[in-house]
Amino acid sequence: MRVYLFVIFTLQCYTSIRAHPKLTIDEFFNATSFQSVSLSPNGRHLLVYTRKPAWDSNSYDNNLWLYETDGSKKELITTQYFAFMEPKWSPSGDWFFYYGNDKVTTNSTDERVRYRHSSNKSLKNQHKIHLYSVTSGELLSIDIGKATPSALTWSDSDSSLYFAAQSTESTEDADRLYEAEWKDVIQYRRRKPNYGSVIQRIDIKRKHGKLSVKIHCIKHLDFIVTELLFVASEHKVVCISYSPIIETLSEIELYAIDFLNTSSLIRLTNSKLFEYNLKLSTDGKHVFFLVYPVRLNNENFLSMQGRLYSIDLTNGQIEQWGKGFQGSVRDYTIRSEGGVFILGQLGTNVHVYTQLSVLENVCLLSGWHGSYRSISSSKSKQYSSVAVTYSSFEQPEEVYFTKHIDELPWAKPLTHENQLLSTRDLPRTKLYRWSNPEDNRTIEGILHYPPGKFEHKNLPLFVLMHGGPTGASLNQLQPSFDTWAPLAATEGWLVLEPNFRGSTGYGDKFIDEVLCEMLSRTGKDILTGVNSLVNDGIVDPTRLNIGGYSFGGFLTNWLITQTTLFSAAVSGAGASELVSMWGTTDFPTYGASFMCGFPWEVTEIYKKESAMNNLNKAQTPILITTGAKETRVPADQSYMLERGLTYLGVPVKLLLFPDEGHAFSSNPWHGKIKVREELKWLAQYDHLRSVGAEDVL
Numbered sequence: 001m002r003v004y005l006f007v008i009f010t011l012q013c014y015t016s017i018r019a020h021p022k023l024t025i026d027e028f029f030n031a032t033s034f035q036s037v038s039l040s041p042n043g044r045h046l047l048v049y050t051r052k053p054a055w056d057s058n059s060y061d062n063n064l065w066l067y068e069t070d071g072s073k074k075e076l077i078t079t080q081y082f083a084f085m086e087p088k089w090s091p092s093g094d095w096f097f098y099y100g101n102d103k104v105t106t107n108s109t110d111e112r113v114r115y116r117h118s119s120n121k122s123l124k125n126q127h128k129i130h131l132y133s134v135t136s137g138e139l140l141s142i143d144i145g146k147a148t149p150s151a152l153t154w155s156d157s158d159s160s161l162y163f164a165a166q167s168t169e170s171t172e173d174a175d176r177l178y179e180a181e182w183k184d185v186i187q188y189r190r191r192k193p194n195y196g197s198v199i200q201r202i203d204i205k206r207k208h209g210k211l212s213v214k215i216h217c218i219k220h221l222d223f224i225v226t227e228l229l230f231v232a233s234e235h236k237v238v239c240i241s242y243s244p245i246i247e248t249l250s251e252i253e254l255y256a257i258d259f260l261n262t263s264s265l266i267r268l269t270n271s272k273l274f275e276y277n278l279k280l281s282t283d284g285k286h287v288f289f290l291v292y293p294v295r296l297n298n299e300n301f302l303s304m305q306g307r308l309y310s311i312d313l314t315n316g317q318i319e320q321w322g323k324g325f326q327g328s329v330r331d332y333t334i335r336s337e338g339g340v341f342i343l344g345q346l347g348t349n350v351h352v353y354t355q356l357s358v359l360e361n362v363c364l365l366s367g368w369h370g371s372y373r374s375i376s377s378s379k380s381k382q383y384s385s386v387a388v389t390y391s392s393f394e395q396p397e398e399v400y401f402t403k404h405i406d407e408l409p410w411a412k413p414l415t416h417e418n419q420l421l422s423t424r425d426l427p428r429t430k431l432y433r434w435s436n437p438e439d440n441r442t443i444e445g446i447l448h449y450p451p452g453k454f455e456h457k458n459l460p461l462f463v464l465m466h467g468g469p470t471g472a473s474l475n476q477l478q479p480s481f482d483t484w485a486p487l488a489a490t491e492g493w494l495v496l497e498p499n500f501r502g503s504t505g506y507g508d509k510f511i512d513e514v515l516c517e518m519l520s521r522t523g524k525d526i527l528t529g530v531n532s533l534v535n536d537g538i539v540d541p542t543r544l545n546i547g548g549y550s551f552g553g554f555l556t557n558w559l560i561t562q563t564t565l566f567s568a569a570v571s572g573a574g575a576s577e578l579v580s581m582w583g584t585t586d587f588p589t590y591g592a593s594f595m596c597g598f599p600w601e602v603t604e605i606y607k608k609e610s611a612m613n614n615l616n617k618a619q620t621p622i623l624i625t626t627g628a629k630e631t632r633v634p635a636d637q638s639y640m641l642e643r644g645l646t647y648l649g650v651p652v653k654l655l656l657f658p659d660e661g662h663a664f665s666s667n668p669w670h671g672k673i674k675v676r677e678e679l680k681w682l683a684q685y686d687h688l689r690s691v692g693a694e695d696v697l
């Protein structure tokens, strides 16, 4: 009897394993990603913005969906939604606005256009914003003129909104004069006379079924506005300034316009931080904002991880929320009873936390292990309904809803976009820790085992490194051109995703420790991890491979000049020479802070940390990929690396992806082809290496 049971049991195991088909690259890249969720004030409706590949048209569908949170209904509002402007609910909750439909064809292929004078008045279509009523199903489309809007907010009533648009007042006379003198010559850094934004108010009146719309100009600002927030109790509209090239972080600050006296412009912050995501507190007097993990030298403010702040509009006082929290704040939402809910990354998980007031502690709420990526709450006075997006290693991302935050562990999925992935034979994962002997720091990484080979020994290794350095590899399943560990594991590699020094989620000091050694120290963290896997017998020492995107590409380029240990390398958007990188990137402040100064101040550091200066030591065959329209890590960095390695006779191939910038968001085929070729490259070179005497770490 026992034997019989055992046989049945093993058979069932066998069939259940067989029941999960292998994950394919086509399925992996066909996933839907959730860009934002926004719950209506009464919690009955949810706006979900999704992005899904449209393979036939070489583009993405940007879909805005309206869900009833009881799960009874969903409605597609538009497939042409514009990502940069979040839809927002009106004060009563009857309406929401969105911007979309008429696709804007901006040819700003290079974000540095800001400093160019263009005399070409490409007269675009009228821009429209759309107001949708969830009670009546009515849709109002409002012409807002020829200028592209950049930010939009409701006032305190459903019949009035504020928006910011680029200034367009430049006259054709001025253009003709410029052209007569300069022809098509570009004067770099010369701003157009009309550079900046105009803040305008839309008033909507309806009488006897007739709609009348009036647009008033409120104020001209000499900067670009990315967000607007109306604060009724203080008679203010708060906005964030922005610059396409971030040469100094003081270009990104919070300002307030007093709408009782629009001649004044009040600067609210002088923080030299990268502020974004404005929200108004429950008491209506504090404006919350997030800051990106940015580090600056010799400044009062340091933000090495994502942080949440609020500013008191009655006295200008700025306070930091989540102070005792060691990790990085990724998103937040206002708690209707006061305080906030915070999505905080600690180690490889992103959990939901709550903080009732700035003086109180941050508390972890019960929820699932994995990564909550965005959160939105209702405004009910009794309790907070919340919608979240969530995924983990085993669970592809979906949107979940719960009527009460205390019931988060029982939240119900509202969407079922990616369930196909959970029916596939996904790799099993575990955390792996090692210590860097230089300072005995413990470093953590994620191991993705090939399906059916969990905890097997002597496996071929692929180290996949995240961007940043202030990023992290997480407990999530986010199919993407840069996070494809499950796909590589499916193809047979044991994938290590190391959260090396400089990663968020391990305390501020963990990031501080890469200062002035941005590549050399992180590189050692990774090499000691590889060494540890070899010593533990987990990986085959003759089959070690490496790759990554953005900072992961920097590290790949660096590591192949430090060791001949690796059989194959795949490097995306990686810098190879840091002086030219500093001189051409659109975000020079970020890199310079990790390098501890400008190229003329710390020449030796730039020299020592650049792969290019050690290139003659490289032997590892490398596949290089880059967007052709990169401005973050300009494609020149990849050309330089490719040329150097070609001269040196190292197998190298460069793939350029037209129209793509750093985010690879233009054509879904590009990301898929990139990873397809990277997998091929690894398969081609993985076996070819022979162990040599110089392979000592």
Ligand SMILES: *[C@@H]1O[C@H](CO)[C@@H](O)[C@H](O)[C@H]1NC(C)=O
Pocket (backbone or CB within 6 Å): 026, 027, 030
């Ligand atoms: C992608 O998903 C859609 C459904 O959302 C399906 O119709 C299509 O066949 C899939 N394409 C591929 C290449 O898997």
Ligand SMILES: *[C@@H]1O[C@H](CO)[C@@H](O)[C@H](O)[C@H]1NC(C)=O
Pocket (backbone or CB within 6 Å): 105, 106, 107, 122
């Ligand atoms: C943008 O550039 C493409 C090719 O460079 C061109 O075909 C298109 O007409 C341009 N669009 C506008 C609005 O200038």
Ligand SMILES: *[C@@H]1O[C@H](CO)[C@@H](O)[C@H](O)[C@H]1NC(C)=O
Pocket (backbone or CB within 6 Å): 120, 121, 122
């Ligand atoms: C101005 O734009 C139009 C269409 O967008 C284009 O055909 C024309 O070549 C442009 N002129 C210049 C000088 O760039």
Ligand SMILES: *[C@@H]1O[C@H](CO)[C@@H](O)[C@H](O)[C@H]1NC(C)=O
Pocket (backbone or CB within 6 Å): 261, 263, 264, 265
């Ligand atoms: C409006 O603001 C301006 C600039 O800050 C100030 O000079 C002026 O006195 C203010 N007017 C009133 C009526 O407060």
Ligand SMILES: *[C@@H]1O[C@H](CO)[C@@H](O)[C@H](O)[C@H]1NC(C)=O
Pocket (backbone or CB within 6 Å): 437, 438, 439, 440
């Ligand atoms: C690291 O730990 C080892 C063993 O505990 C010890 O011998 C060594 O001195 C430590 N090194 C540092 C830099 O603390």
